[in-house]
Amino acid sequence: MTQTITIDPVTRLEGHGKITIQLNGQGEVEDAHFHVTQVRGFERFSQGRPFYEMPALMARICGICPVSHLIASAKACEAIMSVKIPHTAAQLRRMLNLAQMVQSHALSFFYLASPDLLLGMESDPAARHIFGVVASKPELGRAGIALRRFGQHIIELLGNKRIHPGWVVPGGVTEPLAPAKRDEILAMLPEAYANIGLALAAYKQIADSFKSEIEIFANFPTNYLGLINEDESVEFTDGTLRLIDPKGNIIEDGIDANRFSQVVGEAVEPYTYTKFAYYKPLGYPEGSYRVGPLARLNIAKTMGTPRADQELVEFKQLASGPVQSSFHYHHARLVDMLYGIEKIEQILTDPLILDKHVRAIAGVNRLEGAGQAEAPRGTLHHHYKVDENGLITWANLVIATGQNNNAMNKGVLQAAKEYIHDGQFTEGILNRVEAVIRTFDPCLSCSTHAFGQMPLVLTLLNPDGEQVDQLVR
């Protein structure tokens, strides 16, 4: 008899998802899926709104990385306006995006992942949470909280709100950086450096004890996509996209936001509301790829900052080509954070950073525009069409979690096949399957989209709970 194991909800994720594992009659794993069970309608209900409202509207899609949505959306609007924003505005946005990356990665690494990493995959689930981490390694708990506050405080200083700041607008930002705020951020940097140094050292100490997880946590060859600068350094806010193959060869380079939809398609599967992005010339699923910290570090030749560059050299020694195991997302996330702190320092010493010219003004000059940025968990793409009055007629968002979707599903299957035999499993085994998903740090709230009509099953039950009728759309 076949059997289905359901993990619902998957814990310590951003958003709501579940995992199902199908066993055959011999109790061996036949298939496994990661389901995103919530649906959002932002692409639909933004239709009819003025384009200049889009950044503030779209940022509400999620409280974890609203800044990346703000930036990708504002850039799409600027394509419609046909303007290039002032240098200072671009630098300030870059700093805001990096601050968000640091706080989001701190949440992922310290709050969500570290209970598995520090307490063990098989440890008592009742204590396998942030309190357990605090009891076991209080210095890391303090570092995690401090790094999260570091990022959040910068967002609050720049945008006047910790979540959903309205400061990023089409054309730039609403106000320049005040000297007092610059100095306050500069004063926060030494503590941030100390905390990320502590985290990197702690991670490297424990990583060797997870050799078996490294082997089977979504450890397979894929393509990788991410933003990069002309000097092949990591980029979060501007630059263009590069796609590499599993051996590290460049498949396509210089993909700007306007060309994104020509090379990236989106497939749908019946078991989830999240779409599956793929590189069109290779088709689906062969053209699937991974994004996010692992992809960024696999693609970049340099981070562009001295301390992170040292870490990148060490990271690249994990494999002879691209680092394939998704377990290494954790490591890459910490390198990202170090880079973010260094880059913020570089930005603050830009001689033009206090310049007052931070916004370009224009109306509708094109009827279509696209923008892209790196969110903490990977590439984010916004694409809009407007009418002559600037009202949105169509919108599409391609989200990092959708771009990692195929790899997440394959990773769940890989781990389930490794750990589950004869229909036997323990809580610790199921936690390992969940932990595969945690390595990607998916954020599910913005990743879900209806394709065509929303699939719906309406079941009519009588008072005894028996099915009377069912309508499937």
Add this chain to the structure above:
Amino acid sequence: MRSPRVCVLILACGNTLRSDDGVGPWLADWAEQHFAAQPEIRVISRQQWTPDLAVDISEARSVLFIDCSIESDPGTIQLRPVEPAVPQQGLATHHQGAPELLAFARDLYASSPSSAQLLTIGAGSTELGEDFSEPVRSALPQACNLIEQTVTLALASFER
């Protein structure tokens, strides 16, 4: 980033788009204006209480948590002491209660406020909306009075 030790921290929680759930932020706004001339009183209002607030709690001598309650009758005001407590299971990563936050402050920063109280107002409705139900609206003056009394008592105790 650590600020000088504040005497009283008012820490409110709630969603202003969920009717009576917004009573915490409303009372925080009131407190912010009412105590604006007193820098020893700090007010923080959040949609959710998250672990990073442990830093702020560790810097305070007294904490007054404010939240709505779906367990109390609508408009019912309760003020009770809170003790630090580590949850045995079912810890939510994105939201902690007052006892968990106090435990975080104690365990991470070896610092606990000398007094911590939780003021709750029973919610009549937490449906989508920006208006309060009649019981909660009627309870607001009493809640404000109670906040003022609690803060005044806390400040007086530190002067002794």
